[in-house]
Amino acid sequence: KQEVTQIPAALSVPEGENLVLNCSFTDSAIYNLQWFRQDPGKGLTSLLLIQSSQREQTSGRLNASLDKSSGRSTLYIAASQPGDSATYLCAVMEGGSQGNLIFGKGTKLSVKP
Amino acid sequence: SQTIHQWPATLVQPVGSPLSLECTVEGTSNPNLYWYRQAAGRGLQLLFYSVGIGQISSEVPQNLSASRPQDRQFILSSKKLLLSDSGFYLCAWSPMTGAKTEAFFGQGTRLTVV
Numbered sequence: 001k002q003e004v005t006q007i008p009a010a011l012s013v014p015e016g017e018n019l020v021l022n023c024s025f026t027d028s029a030i031y032n033l034q035w036f037r038q039d040p041g042k043g044l045t046s047l048l049l050i051q052s053s054q055r056e057q058t059s060g061r062l063n064a065s066l067d068k069s070s071g072r073s074t075l076y077i078a079a080s081q082p083g084d085s086a087t088y089l090c091a092v093m094e095g096g097s098q099g100n101l102i103f104g105k106g107t108k109l110s111v112k113p
Numbered sequence: 114s115q116t117i118h119q120w121p122a123t124l125v126q127p128v129g130s131p132l133s134l135e136c137t138v139e140g141t142s143n144p145n146l147y148w149y150r151q152a153a154g155r156g157l158q159l160l161f162y163s164v165g166i167g168q169i170s171s172e173v174p175q176n177l178s179a180s181r182p183q184d185r186q187f188i189l190s191s192k193k194l195l196l197s198d199s200g201f202y203l204c205a206w207s208p209m210t211g212a213k214t215e216a217f218f219g220q221g222t223r224l225t226v227v
């Protein structure tokens with residue numbers, strides 16, 4: 001059974017720092033991995049999608065990597081800002097599924113001004 | 114562009130009352146549709162998914178049911194709510210299945226059963 005783990009559960013950093021969020025999964029038979037952002041009481045906003053054949057994806061200050069063989073992904077946020085404060089969720093789409101996502105519990109990020 | 118609408122945003126219902134949450138997608142056809150629940154302290158859990166009208170698959174046994182009466186409409190229901198049904202319910206859609214599939218989520222419904 002696929003399990004997704006995110007470390008750390010919470011992170012507090014001063015503004016301007018570069019930071020890394022970690023995600024690990026137990027079964028490498030995935031279609032893709034997706035990173036989401038969730039603001040309090042809101043839905044999920046898709047940040048980056050990495051296909052199983054890809055190693056990384058970049059969008060602005062965000063860079064996500066994928067090492068499928070070791071079951072790991074990282075989300076790198078450069079030059080963090082207070083507006084980046086949110087919960088970041090990692091999810092894998094299992095191969096052979098109908099697009100079902102298996103989520104980690106998230107990392108709650110707080111960026112202090 | 115595609116958009117997903119989910120309502121209501123918040124709902125407080127007594128134990129034993131019925132439930133109906135609705136989700137609609139615009140700007141696409143034949144989407145895969147999903148209902149997830151996010152309970153306090155737990156990750157998002159897939160409840161139901163649908164690959165077409167009238168085709169519903171359930172991931173976990175529960176007090177809830179889902180229906181897809183139209184191509185872009187997905188409804189989550191219960192005949193009698195339990196306290197344990199409280200949580201944050203999210204509807205999602207994806208255009209296809211495969212490596213390039215990206216999922217898009219609605220704004221969620223906060224359900225409190227009292």
